[in-house]
Amino acid sequence: MTSPREMRLRIRSVRNISQVTRALETVSASKVRKAVQAVQATTPYAEKAWKVLVHLARQPGHTSLHPLLTEREQIRRILVVMISGDRGLAGAYNVNILRHTLQNCLDFTSPISFVVVGRKGRDLLWRRKLNILAEFSNLPSPSSFADVAAIGTLVVNGFINEDFDQVYLAYTEFFTMLTQRPVFRLILPLKVQYAPEGVKAYNVTHSRSSAVFTYEPDQTEILNQIVPRFTALQIYKAILSSQASEHAARMVAMRNATDNALELMTQLQLEYNKVRQQMITNDMLDIAGGAEALVTGLHR
Amino acid sequence: MPIRCEIVSQDRIVYQGPADIVVLPGADGMMGILPNHSPVLATLQFGVITVRHRGKEQYFTVAGGVVEVQPDQVTVLADAAENVEEINLQRAEEAKRRAEEMMSKTPPTDADEYLRLQAALRRSNLWVEAARRYRQRRSKS
Numbered sequence: 001m002t003s004p005r006e007m008r009l010r011i012r013s014v015r016n017i018s019q020v021t022r023a024l025e026t027v028s029a030s031k032v033r034k035a036v037q038a039v040q041a042t043t044p045y046a047e048k049a050w051k052v053l054v055h056l057a058r059q060p061g062h063t064s065l066h067p068l069l070t071e072r073e074q075i076r077r078i079l080v081v082m083i084s085g086d087r088g089l090a091g092a093y094n095v096n097i098l099r100h101t102l103q104n105c106l107d108f109t110s111p112i113s114f115v116v117v118g119r120k121g122r123d124l125l126w127r128r129k130l131n132i133l134a135e136f137s138n139l140p141s142p143s144s145f146a147d148v149a150a151i152g153t154l155v156v157n158g159f160i161n162e163d164f165d166q167v168y169l170a171y172t173e174f175f176t177m178l179t180q181r182p183v184f185r186l187i188l189p190l191k192v193q194y195a196p197e198g199v200k201a202y203n204v205t206h207s208r209s210s211a212v213f214t215y216e217p218d219q220t221e222i223l224n225q226i227v228p229r230f231t232a233l234q235i236y237k238a239i240l241s242s243q244a245s246e247h248a249a250r251m252v253a254m255r256n257a258t259d260n261a262l263e264l265m266t267q268l269q270l271e272y273n274k275v276r277q278q279m280i281t282n283d284m285l286d287i288a289g290g291a292e293a294l295v296t297g298l299h300r
Numbered sequence: 301m302p303i304r305c306e307i308v309s310q311d312r313i314v315y316q317g318p319a320d321i322v323v324l325p326g327a328d329g330m331m332g333i334l335p336n337h338s339p340v341l342a343t344l345q346f347g348v349i350t351v352r353h354r355g356k357e358q359y360f361t362v363a364g365g366v367v368e369v370q371p372d373q374v375t376v377l378a379d380a381a382e383n384v385e386e387i388n389l390q391r392a393e394e395a396k397r398r399a400e401e402m403m404s405k406t407p408p409t410d411a412d413e414y415l416r417l418q419a420a421l422r423r424s425n426l427w428v429e430a431a432r433r434y435r436q437r438r439s440k441s
Contacts, residue, residue: 038311041311041312041313042310042311044306044308044313045308045309045310045311045377048306048308048368048375048377049366049377051368052341052366052368052377055341056341144311145309145310145311145380146380212339213339213340213341214338214339214340214341215340215341215342216326216327216328216331216340216341216342216343217327217328217342217343219341221327221343222341222342222343222366225343225364225365225366226366226377229310229377229379232310233310236310236311
């Protein structure tokens, strides 16, 4: 049996752990809220940019579309942008996104390069000896657009220079506090799809308006401006969504940890009380025994 | 009838409201948008957007972007847009000084790096000038 002193130490350390995990939980909770707000703040720009983009892409006589919209016949190289977290202690968050990414990559026959956001993802890919082209770590949370614009530039330039023929984005979509799902999707070449009302996806449009615009300076120039920005924005949005997911996952993990610590504490406390009571009983017995011996000694 | 004017940057809505006239720094020169303007899609360059409504003017700095004009609506998709009132003059001046210092001390050999530095310099210049101009106007009125 462990000594009461040791048990006291254990109880204290478990209590400390529960305090730390609870603090982490609170911090994550507030960060989730901020990240979700940041995701929502990108929506107006994304919607407007998409509208303009769709409009331009549908122009008649615009057969040779912008290079970023053109599908290539031969897929020689593929780039995957994977977004993970910088830190652990977030449940299965980092492992999930990695597993999902690698599963999707199994189908590819062409060589794959990775651009990875987050230290954890980098380490995991590194360990598998995969080809990492660039790494972006220690982004602030929530990040501002300026923090991540470089990733968009890198991806767009790489695509235009034909360093890769397809670019995929792997990130974790935030649904609710309790559900986050890894997502893997093509971002370049950008495909504009038409679908009936009701179908929702990032690259589906329902609008068929045909307002006649004047272009200044011209359509290509405007597409040149807007397509790279839209791509960068998608990456930005994915990063924000992933950050929200990471914090939510961490919050849930920490809540579980706190609960477990508290449970362990009650158990230990109970055990400690028993040991303590046992000791008192033993002492009492000793005293009683001693007194008994004295009394019988006197009587003799 | 005023036009609806929206200025959105990638991470927020900078301005949303009615306007009697919007003056934009278009790629080919300044353009003033009045209500019932014919539809235009245009790119923007570095400069200041002026939004006037009922005699009151508001200024926004913008570092390039795209504008969509419709008869009743002006939508600016801006890269890094700020309301002039929000600009921290001290910080802007500091950024300008830093950019100038880097330009003169260690001129970058890489073309990309050079362009980026030049863009930073232009941006901070724009902030400083816009903030000064705006403040002058306010002190007169």
